[in-house]
Amino acid sequence: MPRNPFRSEAEMFRFLGVVIVGAVLVVLGAWINVWVGVVVAVLAVGGIVWWLMQEPVPGAAEPTPKLESHTPDGTHRVLILVAPGGSAPAIPDRATQVLVVVPALASTTEALTGAVDDRRAEAEQTAQSIARALSRDGRSVRCEVGADDPVLAVEDALRTFGADEVVVDGDDAMVEQVRARVAVPVTRA
């Protein structure tokens, strides 16, 4: 991924400097011959693109900080991640509040075109059926449809629902991905 030269004023200013140098070369080329100027312009644009591709993206090498989560004393909140069409997983008996998150898994084409209504409806249906299955006296269960990326769906949910643990109804790879992004215990259902 190339560096974005418009991310800060300092980077934009540096980009301007590069453009000025390129412009001077184009002017010199065009002074000799118009088509030399055109060729220099093409080369200058290519050079700038190459330079941007070579530049490291700031912060890309640093590990992404894990998302922390806190809950009030006397409660035990459990966040459950279930794929669309999945069934209710087993949750700890001490859970007092449960949030069921079902990501609206969409293909790249569907996500880019915004044609995710069917996927969201499918996720909503799964989330509601699981929430009904997990409800019992004294336990509050809520459900919501998450982003099309399961890990991002967990992150989003944790920002509004502080959880003591996350239960993932998925494969080991999915559990590891979630574990890498959040600072609360993650278990596989």
Added chain:
Amino acid sequence: MVAHAEAHLDHHGDHPPEPHFSSRISPSILGMYLFIGSEIMLFGSFFTAYFFVRVVNGDTWPSLLSSVPKAFPLHLPVYLAFINTLILVTSSFTMHWALRSVKNGNAFGLRAGLLLTFLMGLTFLITQVTEYLRIGFNTSQGAFPTIFFCLTGLHGCHVFVGLTILLFMTIRAFRGHFDPGHHHGVEIGGIYWHFVDVMWILVFLTVYII
């Protein structure tokens, strides 16, 4: 929903919750990406029109309609535009100086930098308007004059918007609204001003040089 509301109260007390967004890019930076991206597309469409018209016209370029009397040869004020380019490029340097100053707690540098940037931008715009008045052709005289005024006029509009932003930034600077820890307005305004500068260099090269 009840649990949701309780969660908010537990975490945030009497103040509103933190913004909730499905992205790892902060909203302000994402907004700038989208804005600059849309601006590049806008200018790109005008550049496309320019080169289309130029290619269609063949060897005679720049040209006016054959029905236009040849009393005066078509002449672009390249030297004037070059001086204007230098003024605008210099204004980017003063803009950068202003940002560096506010980061270092130098109030004088911030105010002087922004004021100089504004004055140079205003000089650029006034010079461009003067050029329009004396250039000797108008949009009814062919495809070249039309695309010339469209492309340089589009950029002129952006300079006007940039000047408006700069005016507010300068007023705020003189009122002491910025300090080393709070200068987001200068930073974002600076990005826009440099972008306008980069675009002018491309417009200048395209219209006046190549």
